[in-house]
Amino acid sequence: xxxxxxxxxxxxxxxxxxxxxxxxxxxxxxxxxxxxxxxxxxxxxxxxxxxxxxxxxxxxxxxxxxxxxxxxxxxxxxxxxxxxxxxxxxxxxxxxxxxxxxxxxxxxxxxxxxxxxxxxxxxxxxxxxxxxxxxxxxxxxxxxxxxxxxxxxxxxxxxxxxxxxxxxxxxxxxxxxxxxxxxxxxxxxxxxxxxxxxxxxxxxxxxxxxxxxxxxxxxxxxxxxxxxxxxxxxxxxxxxxxxxxxxxxxxxxxxxxxxxxxxxxxxxxxxxxxxxxxxxxxxxxxxxxxxxxxxxxxxxxxxxxxxxxxxxxxxxxxxxxxxxxxxxxxxxxxxxxxxxxxxxxxxxxxxxxxxxxxxxxxxxxxxxxxxxxxxxxxxxxxxxxxxxxxxxxxxxxxxxxxxxxxxxxxxxxxxxxxxxxxxxxxxxxxxxxxxxxxxxxxxxxxxxxxxxxxxxxxxxxxxxxxxxxxxxxxxxxxxxxxxxxxxxxxxxxxxxxxxxxxxxxxxxxxxxxxxxxxxxxxxxxxxxxxxxxxxxxxxxxxxxxxxxxxxxxxxxxxxxxxxxxxxxxxxxxxxxxxxxxxxxxxxxxxxxxxxxxxxxxxxxxxxxxxxxxxxxxxxxxxxxxxxxxxxxxxxxxxxxxxxxxxxxxxxxxxxxxxxxxxxxxxxxxxxxxxx
Numbered sequence: 001x002x003x004x005x006x007x008x009x010x011x012x013x014x015x016x017x018x019x020x021x022x023x024x025x026x027x028x029x030x031x032x033x034x035x036x037x038x039x040x041x042x043x044x045x046x047x048x049x050x051x052x053x054x055x056x057x058x059x060x061x062x063x064x065x066x067x068x069x070x071x072x073x074x075x076x077x078x079x080x081x082x083x084x085x086x087x088x089x090x091x092x093x094x095x096x097x098x099x100x101x102x103x104x105x106x107x108x109x110x111x112x113x114x115x116x117x118x119x120x121x122x123x124x125x126x127x128x129x130x131x132x133x134x135x136x137x138x139x140x141x142x143x144x145x146x147x148x149x150x151x152x153x154x155x156x157x158x159x160x161x162x163x164x165x166x167x168x169x170x171x172x173x174x175x176x177x178x179x180x181x182x183x184x185x186x187x188x189x190x191x192x193x194x195x196x197x198x199x200x201x202x203x204x205x206x207x208x209x210x211x212x213x214x215x216x217x218x219x220x221x222x223x224x225x226x227x228x229x230x231x232x233x234x235x236x237x238x239x240x241x242x243x244x245x246x247x248x249x250x251x252x253x254x255x256x257x258x259x260x261x262x263x264x265x266x267x268x269x270x271x272x273x274x275x276x277x278x279x280x281x282x283x284x285x286x287x288x289x290x291x292x293x294x295x296x297x298x299x300x301x302x303x304x305x306x307x308x309x310x311x312x313x314x315x316x317x318x319x320x321x322x323x324x325x326x327x328x329x330x331x332x333x334x335x336x337x338x339x340x341x342x343x344x345x346x347x348x349x350x351x352x353x354x355x356x357x358x359x360x361x362x363x364x365x366x367x368x369x370x371x372x373x374x375x376x377x378x379x380x381x382x383x384x385x386x387x388x389x390x391x392x393x394x395x396x397x398x399x400x401x402x403x404x405x406x407x408x409x410x411x412x413x414x415x416x417x418x419x420x421x422x423x424x425x426x427x428x429x430x431x432x433x434x435x436x437x438x439x440x441x442x443x444x445x446x447x448x449x450x451x452x453x454x455x456x457x458x459x460x461x462x463x464x465x466x467x468x469x470x471x472x473x474x475x476x477x478x479x480x481x482x483x484x485x486x487x488x489x490x491x492x493x494x495x496x497x498x499x500x501x502x503x504x505x506x507x508x509x510x511x512x513x514x515x516x517x518x519x520x521x522x523x524x525x526x527x528x529x530x531x532x533x534x535x536x537x538x539x540x541x542x543x544x545x546x547x548x549x550x551x552x553x554x555x556x557x558x559x560x561x562x563x564x565x566x567x568x569x570x571x572x573x574x575x576x577x578x579x580x581x582x583x584x585x586x587x588x589x590x591x592x593x594x595x596x597x598x599x600x601x602x603x604x605x606x607x608x609x610x611x612x613x614x615x616x617x618x619x620x621x622x623x624x625x626x627x628x629x630x631x632x633x634x635x636x637x638x639x640x641x642x643x644x645x646x647x648x649x650x651x652x653x654x655x656x657x658x659x660x661x662x663x664x665x666x667x668x669x670x671x672x673x674x675x
Contacts, residue, residue: 007051007054009043010044010047010048010051010059013040013043013044013047014044014059014060014160015160016040017037017040017044017060018060018158018159018251019162020032020037020040022158022162024037024155026156026158026253041060041061044059044060048061048641048642049641050639052641052642052644055642058131058132058160059159060159063153063155063159063218071212072145072146072147072210072212074139074143074144074145074146075136075143075145076143077124077136077141077143077171078171078230079231080141080142081144081173082141082303082306082307083141083306084289084307084308084311084312084313085306085307085311085313086287086312086313086314086315087313087315088314088315093267093268093271093290093312093314094264096290096312097264099309100292100297100301100309100310103300103301103309104297104300104301108292108294108297109294110239110292110293110294110297111262111293112260112261112264112266112267112290112293113240113241113244113259113260113261113291113293114258114259114266114267114270114271114290114291115227115257115258115288116257116258116274116285116288117288117289117314117315118175118225118284119200119202119283119284119285119286120175120176120177120178120205120283120284121138121175121176121177122174122175123136123137123138123147123151123174123175123224124137124138124144124171124172124173124230125157125171125173125174125226126170126172127161127166127169127171127172128169129166129168129169130160130161130163130167131160131161132151132158132159134146135147135148135152135157136148137209147209147210149214150208150211150214150217151209152214153214153217153222154176154222154224156223156253158250158251158252161250161251162251163249163251166250167235170229170235170250171230172226172228172229172247173226173227173228173229173230174224174225174226174227174228174252174253175224175227176205176209176222176224177201177202177205177222177223177224177225177283178204178208178221178222178223179201179221179283180201180282180283180284181282182201182220182221183200183204186198186204186208186220191333191337191339191360191361192333192335192337193422193424195422195424196361196363196364197358197360197361201283204220205222208222209222215626223253223283225254225255226252226253226254227247227254227255227258227289228243229243229247232295233295238295238296239293239294240291240292240293240295241293244258257274267290267314271287274287274288274316275317278316285316287313287315288313288314289312289314290311290313292310298310319349319380320349320377320378320379320380321347321348321377321378322347322375322376322377322378322392323344323345323347323375323378324344324345324373324374324376325342325343325344325370325371325372325373325374325375326343326345326373328340328342328359328365328370328372328403329341330405330406330410331410331434332410332411332434332435333434333435334434334435334437334438335426335435336409336426336427336429336434337425338406338409338416338424338425338426338427339358339359339360340358340359340360340361340362340365340403340405341356341357341358342356342357342358342370342388343355344357344378347378349378349379352380354378354380354386356386357386357387357388358387359388361405361423362404362418362423363423365403365405368388368390369391369402370388370391371391371400371401371402371403372400372401372403373396373400374391374392374393374395374396375391375392375395375396376388376389376391376392377390377391405425407425409427409429409432411427411432411433411434412429412431412432412434412568413568414427414566414568414569415427415428415565416428417562419558420555420558426518428518428562428563428569429568430471430515430563430566430568430569430572431471431568431572433469436463436468436469437459437463439516440459440463440468440471440474441456442514443474443514443516444459444474445514447510447522448510448511448514449503449506449510450503450510451499452499452502453495453496454474454499458485462474462477465485467485470572470575471572471576472572472576472579475500475504475579475580477500478497482496504582505581506583508529508534508535508583509522509525509526509528509529510525511535511581512525512529515569515573517560517563518559519555519556519559520559522617523620523622524552526617527551528549528552531549532549535573535583538560539564543558543561550595551595591620591621591663591664592619592663592664593615593616593619593620593621593633593663593664594619594621595620595621596616596621596622596633597622597624597630597631597632597633598616598621598623598624598632598634598635599623599624599625599626599627599631599635599643599647600612600613600634600635600637601634601636601640601643601644602636602637602638602639602640602644603637603638603639604635604637604638604657605637605638605657606661612635612660615664626643627643627646627647627650632652633652633654633655634652634653634654634655635654635655635656635657635660636655636656
């Protein structure tokens with residue numbers, strides 16, 4: 001493809017992808033399949049890697065930046081982002097209208113626009129000539145933080161506007177939020193990582209939007225509804241309702257529940273309707289927003305230093321109740337995290353009876369100082385598990401004993417520990433029934449014991465049907481056991497048994513990694529084998545011996561000792577070994593890339609990417625997938641992509657293929673020019 005043709009096709013693909021993003025993320029009405037979309041995206045990515053000079057910040061491939069920030073800079077708003085006055089009673093809403101009539105000395109014409117008040121984070125999106133250039137938080141209303149790279153990761157934010165003749169400049173305001181389901185999953189992840197949970201979806205959205213690393217923001221499915229612009233007069237629209245239709249035309253996501261009503265009576269009815277239906281909405285709302293529709297009237301009313309006189313937030317009643325804690329029970333999650341849950345006398349909140357609320361971890365219990373027998377304030381927010389928000393200590397009739405999470409797993413009895421830098425307390429038992437499924441899947445995975453065919457679905461069936469009750473059982477199951485599984489034939493069962501037998505001769509580091517010891521990844525497992533040699537020596541190594549191994553610090557060493565000090569784990573390992581495992585004691589050889597972080601870009605001529613990756617890993621190096629500040633080397637092959645420019649900006653050492661081969665002592669004939 002000629003350069004001019006490539007440039008033209010890149011521009012076509014960007015517009016096409018932007019259009020399909022709008023259909024999928026804004027309109028929820030896709031016209032093509034995921035596979036067809038992926039093909040368009042791949043074509044664009046391949047062309048940009050072949051012609052990196054055509055890569056621009058507004059390309060769909062650049063939604064996620066590869067370089068984390070060290071801090072956020074600040075940017076001013078051209079027009080202040082004001083807050084809204086609140087109303088909690090119907091009478092206050094009528095008073096709002098009466099005040100407007102007095103100021104106008106006439107009735108209100110054009111009606112009101114009413115919309116759900118999203119419980120999220122206000123944001124301003126700045127576009128020049130139809131292209132997104134900045135995302136700014138509300139801040140103090142005058143100056144906000146530049147979160148452009150993070151906002152770009154939100155798929156419902158258009159990178160380029162859909163119209164052919166967009167405004168020269170437009171500053172769109174909206175609310176960034178997380179759905180209830182996304183919030184629930186993020187808090188589950190926080191628990192698994194041993195991090196404090198977010199209090200509510202709004203806090204989680206704010207935390208996600210203010211990540212210095214855009215990749216973290218991109219991993220959280222933020223969404224947005226847009227509802228205003230900084231200077232509507234410049235757009236030749238005369239009302240709020242007309243503005244919303246224009247925003248939709250440009251490609252912005254506007255809440256479909258927004259309505260234009262004629263009277264305050266309809267406003268009150270809308271508030272009642274939203275209040276009754278809020279539980280069924282996929283996102284949190286805490287009221288409605290009322291806006292005078294006509295822009296001329298808005299201009300005549302003006303604003304105070306804090307808020308516009310033509311708009312009002314009409315809040316819902318708080319969803320809280322008081323009840324008594326009758327117990328605190330501890331559950332064990334799939335990754336071994338011990339999670340305390342308050343059990344209280346059933347109480348009705350917003351028409352729903354609730355009797356349990358998660359307390360997350362010991363730190364949260366201590367912060368609240370909640371004890372069995374306490375009276376507490378419980379809040380329910382949509383589909384999210386109810387939360388204890390306050391303990392009414394003045395209602396304690398007698399001295400109540402503080403609650404402590406036990407140091408033994410309530411499911412299997414193994415030692416439960418809290419690792420340095422974490423808030424979670426975790427079970428250390430390899431065969432704990434609560435986490436057996438995750439541990440078995442990991443043990444059989446490709447980078448661990450690599451038992452081909454024993455993927456997630458097979459492992460889940462083996463456990464659900466109680467064929468496997470312990471990791472050790474994977475080596476004793478029979479063909480007849482496997483035939484009890486769904487969609488299992490004799491040939492497949494034979495293949496699984498053969499794969500299991502082959503796994504008995506894997507390298508020792510794979511077995512160590514497969515045990516799922518906290519903080520012990522593939523590279524650390526290799527280091528243990530390189531320095532200690534045998535399983536017995538690894539099991540018996542002292543804390544001092546472990547921390548003397550390069551890159552194994554106190555936290556990792558403690559985790560290894562805790563694991564091998566647990567009698568149940570040692571018994572399981574003993575039983576596995578009885579199945580006839582004979583480890584290949586192959587060590588990773590020390591070399592130039594030992595302990596180094598390496599990334600490849602472009603096509604290598606002397607070997608495949610996988611072959612090169614294996615050489616790095618055999619030397620105890622780490623092969624990365626993205627450019628980061630801690631990268632040691634970028635190895636560049638033929639036709640490198642955008643990673644080369646990113647690495648140059650960070651002053652990362654760059655090796656061409658010949659230099660790479662010299663470092664690994666492999667002299668091979670290369671055809672064609674090198675970088």
